[in-house]
Amino acid sequence: MDEEPPPSDPITELITTYNELNSSVISEITGNISPLEFMRYVARNRPFVFRGGASEWEATQTWNVPELKALLKGQSVNVAVTPKGNADSPTRDGDGELLFVKPCEEHQTFEEFIDFVSQQGVRVATSATSSEKEIRYAQTQNDNLRNEYATLFSHVERDIPWARIALQQVPEAINLWIGNSLSTTALHKDNYENIYVQIIGQKHFALLPPLDYACVNEQELPPASYMRDEDGILKIVKEGGEKVPFATWDPDREGNETVYSKLATPMRVTLMPGDMLYLPALWYHKVSQSCSEEGICCAVNYWFDMEFGGSLYPLCNFARSSGLAVLKT
Amino acid sequence: MDEEPPPSDPITELITTYNELNSSVISEITGNISPLEFMRYVARNRPFVFRGGASEWEATQTWNVPELKALLKGQSVNVAVTPKGNADSPTRDGDGELLFVKPCEEHQTFEEFIDFVSQQGVRVATSATSSEKEIRYAQTQNDNLRNEYATLFSHVERDIPWARIALQQVPEAINLWIGNSLSTTALHKDNYENIYVQIIGQKHFALLPPLDYACVNEQELPPASYMRDEDGILKIVKEGGEKVPFATWDPDREGNETVYSKLATPMRVTLMPGDMLYLPALWYHKVSQSCSEEGICCAVNYWFDMEFGGSLYPLCNFARSSGLAVLKT
Ligand SMILES: O=C(O)CCC(=O)C(=O)O
Ligand SMILES: O=C(O)CCC(=O)C(=O)O
Numbered sequence: 288m289d290e291e292p293p294p295s296d297p298i299t300e301l302i303t304t305y306n307e308l309n310s311s312v313i314s315e316i317t318g319n320i321s322p323l324e325f326m327r328y329v330a331r332n333r334p335f336v337f338r339g340g341a342s343e344w345e346a347t348q349t350w351n352v353p354e355l356k357a358l359l360k361g362q363s364v365n366v367a368v369t370p371k372g373n374a375d376s377p378t379r380d381g382d383g384e385l386l387f388v389k390p391c392e393e394h395q396t397f398e399e400f401i402d403f404v405s406q407q408g409v410r411v412a413t414s415a416t417s418s419e420k421e422i423r424y425a426q427t428q429n430d431n432l433r434n435e436y437a438t439l440f441s442h443v444e445r446d447i448p449w450a451r452i453a454l455q456q457v458p459e460a461i462n463l464w465i466g467n468s469l470s471t472t473a474l475h476k477d478n479y480e481n482i483y484v485q486i487i488g489q490k491h492f493a494l495l496p497p498l499d500y501a502c503v504n505e506q507e508l509p510p511a512s513y514m515r516d517e518d519g520i521l522k523i524v525k526e527g528g529e530k531v532p533f534a535t536w537d538p539d540r541e542g543n544e545t546v547y548s549k550l551a552t553p554m555r556v557t558l559m560p561g562d563m564l565y566l567p568a569l570w571y572h573k574v575s576q577s578c579s580e581e582g583i584c585c586a587v588n589y590w591f592d593m594e595f596g597g598s599l600y601p602l603c604n605f606a607r608s609s610g611l612a613v614l615k616t
Numbered sequence: 617m618d619e620e621p622p623p624s625d626p627i628t629e630l631i632t633t634y635n636e637l638n639s640s641v642i643s644e645i646t647g648n649i650s651p652l653e654f655m656r657y658v659a660r661n662r663p664f665v666f667r668g669g670a671s672e673w674e675a676t677q678t679w680n681v682p683e684l685k686a687l688l689k690g691q692s693v694n695v696a697v698t699p700k701g702n703a704d705s706p707t708r709d710g711d712g713e714l715l716f717v718k719p720c721e722e723h724q725t726f727e728e729f730i731d732f733v734s735q736q737g738v739r740v741a742t743s744a745t746s747s748e749k750e751i752r753y754a755q756t757q758n759d760n761l762r763n764e765y766a767t768l769f770s771h772v773e774r775d776i777p778w779a780r781i782a783l784q785q786v787p788e789a790i791n792l793w794i795g796n797s798l799s800t801t802a803l804h805k806d807n808y809e810n811i812y813v814q815i816i817g818q819k820h821f822a823l824l825p826p827l828d829y830a831c832v833n834e835q836e837l838p839p840a841s842y843m844r845d846e847d848g849i850l851k852i853v854k855e856g857g858e859k860v861p862f863a864t865w866d867p868d869r870e871g872n873e874t875v876y877s878k879l880a881t882p883m884r885v886t887l888m889p890g891d892m893l894y895l896p897a898l899w900y901h902k903v904s905q906s907c908s909e910e911g912i913c914c915a916v917n918y919w920f921d922m923e924f925g926g927s928l929y930p931l932c933n934f935a936r937s938s939g940l941a942v943l944k945t
Contacts, residue, residue: 331926597660
């Protein structure tokens with residue numbers, strides 16, 4: 288889209304004022320952080336990266352493929368399978384219709400899963416069959432580190448004390464993410480305060496503040512899932528049910544822009560093992576990853592309920608409704 | 617105005633969502649408050665009253681008319697003089713034009729000022745001349761407690777430690793307010809975090825969150841001042857210069873409503889001697905007062921610079937521009 292954003296409408300002013308008053312370079316913390324310091328970031332709804340904040344964790348110090356295999360020996364795990372590493376993401380089906388496509392969820396032993404993920408680099412380099420090219424990602428986001436992966440839980444912090452004290456609550460969910468560089472998590476937002484901790488490999492975040500709603504081109508997408516056909520090939524299958532409102536713009540690609548997208552200045556940060564990211568509630572995030580030498584990427588994140596009281600939530604909601612209303616006309 | 621607010625436009629949704637998620641009854645704190653607890657209120661941009669937070673201050677314990685006279689003996693002070701207690705307020709002139717009218721500023725000895733203010737109740741009851749009916753209010757808002765009234769400063773806290781630590785700054789201004797029940801401060805907002813401390817008498821606040829912009833009927837008012845004519849009578853005199861954007865709706869009176877005003881649910885709080893109010897940045901406030909038995913009302917407030925980084929300021933600005941745009945059409 289080549290149109291310019293309307294120069295002096297309230298939405299253009301909102302996005303440009305924010306960008307003038309806020310850097311698109313992330314704040315970096317080293318050493319230590321207190322609950323009060325953390326609360327100052329929460330108050331501003333601004334992210335930071337805490338370099339090395341988890342470098343002493345047992346997980347960061349000891350996890351690798353053999354160690355994880357030993358810890359999870361014989362256990363069955365839930366795996367998201369997709370043809371292109373696009374779990375929970377806006378994807379066109381064969382007819383060109385844009386759908387919100389969920390992954391095919393399958394169970395397998397942890398050993399089979401981690402071998403498949405870690406050896407994929409080798410396999411893709413050689414000639415792989417279509418099922419060998421599939422992308423697998425353990426990403427259930429259902430508090431899996433205190434359930435499915437409970438045997439690993441003692442290797443990370445139970446909660447994040449500076450966040451628990453500041454927010455006056457324990458985490459609502461603690462999630463483990465294991466995949467490789469072929470998985471990408473599409474731009475989306477969550478109603479949670481998120482403390483994201485890198486354990487193995489790297490994660491690359493592109494972040495947009497919630498008031499950039501008008502840039503992300505939210506659309507109502509029919510829900511769908513990948514399912515295997517009789518030959519075991521993954522096919523997109525539309526589901527009935529309510530449409531899913533979802534961002535369709537990808538800050539790293541042409542296409543699906545709104546007139547406002549060019550105003551967005553994504554904040555980019557790469558997490559190294561032991562780094563922590565505070566990803567504030569309602570921020571849009573797109574997440575890609577790079578593997579360790581063993582061919583995996585592993586992270587843990589803590590979701591804390593966000594505060595719906597106060598001004599932030601109603602105002603962000605207002606920016607969203609206003610953006611949708613203007614873009615519809 | 618009898619029109620109903622549009623039922624499902626984004627501004628109606630903004631105001632009603634906020635009211636559903638936030639009580640219009642103010643939070644009360646007793647005992648103690650830490651910087652972290654304070655920061656949680658700043659993060660939500662929500663007011664609280666800290667009952668008795670300043671009850672041990674020397675000011676609260678010792679100030680009264682004779683004591684203040686002794687402390688300020690012979691000193692000349694700046695006094696705002698108005699015919700109706702309406703300093704800095706939208707007022708109609710003789711032609712019915714709505715103006716932003718500033719008070720007549722005069723200098724007098726503190727003794728003359730405080731006698732005039734404290735004896736006004738008696739005077740108004742008997743037949744007073746028009747100049748005896750004038751309302752005087754010491755309200756310069758220019759850091760007067762560290763300048764004009766510096767001899768009183770050691771009787772209050774230098775800063776408010778829990779606010780100074782949380783906000784990482786010393787107060788930008790500390791102001792003393794001395795008047796009687798005939799002065800009212802019109803609904804307005806400030807770009808400051810405000811800690812307001814009642815010393816003598818009572819103050820009655822009506823508070824509206826910043827996102828209620830569309831309720832307050834902001835208009836561009838020509839500036840004016842009260843000036844004395846040759847007979848010493850206060851007259852409104854229009855000034856040249858830029859118009860002043862100012863709220864014209866009074867939550868306690870009919871008139872000047874917008875279609876959204878009826879959605880507002882003002883939060884009301886009365887401060888007693890020794891009480892402190894946290895009045896968050898950008899909140900609209902209308903302030904009236906009740907005298908002590910001596911016929912005065914006295915308060916001290918601390919203004920801290922607000923945070924322009926983060927989401928709050930751009931989003932409030934957006935709610936304002938959107939409200940103005942909708943109301944203009
Ligand atoms: O790590 C990922 O792939 C996505 C993380 C994410 O979306 C989250 O933590 O909310
Ligand atoms: O006390 C008053 O009359 C007004 C106080 C006020 O507006 C303020 O503290 O910002």
